[in-house]
Amino acid sequence: MFKKLFAKKAARKVTLQSGITFEVGRNETVLEAALKAGIAYPHDCTVGTCGSCRSRLLQGKVDAITPFGYTLSREELQAGYILACQAVPESDLVVDVPLEAGEVRKVAARIVEQRVLTHDIRCVTWETDGVIEYRAGQYMNIDWPGAPAPRSYSFSSAPAEGGRTRLSAFIRRVPGGAFTDALFADTLDDAAFTIEAPHGTFWLREGTGPIILIGGGSGLSPLMSVLEDAVQKRVGRNAILLFGGRTERDLYCMDEIAAIRAQWPTQFDFRPVLSEEQTSHHRFGLVTAEVTTALTDLGDPASTQAYLCGPPGMIDAGVAALVAAGVSLANIFYDKFTDASTGAKQAGEN
Ligand SMILES: Cc1cc2nc3c(=O)[nH]c(=O)nc-3n(C[C@H](O)[C@H](O)[C@H](O)COP(=O)(O)OP(=O)(O)OC[C@H]3O[C@@H](n4cnc5c(N)ncnc54)[C@H](O)[C@@H]3O)c2cc1C
Ligand code: FES
The missing domain is CATH 3.10.20.30 (Beta-grasp domain)
Known part of the structure; x- marks a missing residue:
């Protein structure tokens, strides 16, 4: 015994x-x-x-x-x-489980450019002292002196042959956030960053069926990387990009998306959806409420792959809508942009 x-x-x-x-x-x-x-x-x-x-x-x-x-x-x-x-x-x-791809490297980096995209999103570019090779859709972990913990940001550009030493991401200000408050107050311009990358498994899978991409806020970052890369590789699959914002001032990358649409070899449709402003030219409501129509227009939910990026609530609603409309969970890929408040919110919700 x-x-x-x-x-x-x-x-x-x-x-x-x-x-x-x-x-x-x-x-x-x-x-x-x-x-x-x-x-x-x-x-x-x-x-x-x-x-x-x-x-x-x-x-x-x-x-x-x-x-x-x-x-x-x-x-x-x-x-x-x-x-x-x-x-x-x-x-x-x-x-x-899909394993992460690419050789993870740690490099020193400094911010070399910040471009204003909307009232609360910037495109931030770091110059690194070593090459990082990544797949379109992956992300980096950034660390800086005084950081409570590293933060994750998805690459916004298509990868380059041989890797990149300039790494960009679309970053949304989260009020009260340790990193983004300092970034938007311009106090990190000379900070010595460390970047560890690549991470994640959010990349375009092989396939011949349609693609639906769903983004909210800075969730457009990896979607632009995936789309730019797909254009370069002449991916000829029908695609719809749904993007959710509150009002028109949340829309950005309009010229870049128009350029992607112009070069896309087959059908490519961009559908911005505004949740707090009614206009004559954009859809009104929650972006995830547009999923069923988009899938009907794409025509083949069973072979459709879905790629979602942005706030956790949007992704949960999006996954539920996709599954209800016939998309297989095995064909749904997402990165939830969680932050320090996410765990507390989840514990409170349940
Ligand atoms: C895989 C991945 C990829 C991502 N990619 C991007 C991207 O491309 N672009 C982007 O903008 N973001 C992205 N994010 C989110 C990003 O990593 C950060 O979480 C975000 O920018 C907030 O960082 P912060 O330091 O400013 O805020 P944090 O310090 O994380 O704070 C966020 C909020 O939580 C509150 N808070 C802090 N501590 C607590 C606590 N203990 N309890 C409750 N509330 C608290 C703060 O007041 C603030 O309101 C990604 C996240 C993941 C996981
Ligand atoms: S690593 Fe397991 S939920 Fe984040």
Whole structure:
């Protein structure tokens, strides 16, 4: 009996669908063990709020440190998705997750340009002392002296052959935010930054079906990177870009989007949606309410891939609308732009 009581729990084996295996020690999370094993498992917050480590459990059982439902939608939970950073195995597991791509490097950087895009969004460019190679849609983690923690920003430009030493992102001011308050007060112009990149798995997947892209606020950043890259690669799939803002002053990159539309080899439609201003020339309401019409216009929900970026609430509503209209969860990709308030909000909501 004593032998049984004090027996050390055996490590659990996790097998990724790609064939990679690793062991998870007692009380360890899937993410902790994967990172220890040197696996490029996607992650950002590590505390269960961003959804970056979202993975599909194909076999086995896990215990959740914090309920996955704080961050994952009902549809995702029903389909067997878990958060690897909150999942402690109770048995051996088989897990499906796209691994991050690219060699992660840490480089020193300084801000060299800031371009005003709207009343609360700037395009910020860093010059780095080393090359960063990334895929369109990925993001960087930036750190600076006095930072409470690194912040994540999605690249806004298409990647360049051989990598880039100028890295740009669209950054929205979050009132009370440690980084963006300082940025918009212009107190970080000479700060010595460290950038670690690339991160994330938000890139355009192979396929022949239509594409729907949904963005809100600075969520346009990775979508512009993906679209510019797709134009360069002559991706000939029908596409609709839905962009949500409150009023007309939230719309930006109009010329750049018009240029993409002009070069897109097949159908490309741009649909701005305003939630607080009625105009004669833009759609009115929530951007996610336009999903069903857009999918009908694209014509083939079952083969449509969806790419969403922006505030967590918009993404949750977007995923629900996409699934209800027949898009497979396996074809839905997103980056939630979470911040320091997200965990507190999620805990309060549930
Ligand atoms: C993968 C990823 C990619 C991203 N890409 C982009 C991008 O391209 N562009 C972009 O603009 N943003 C992006 N973000 C969001 C970005 O990383 C920052 O979270 C955002 O810019 C806010 O940073 P901040 O330091 O200004 O605010 P924070 O310091 O994070 O504060 C945000 C808000 O939370 C409040 N707050 C602080 N602490 C707490 C607390 N303990 N409890 C409750 N509330 C609190 C603050 O007062 C403020 O209102 C991305 C996020 C992720 C995860
Ligand atoms: S890394 Fe798991 S939810 Fe953010």
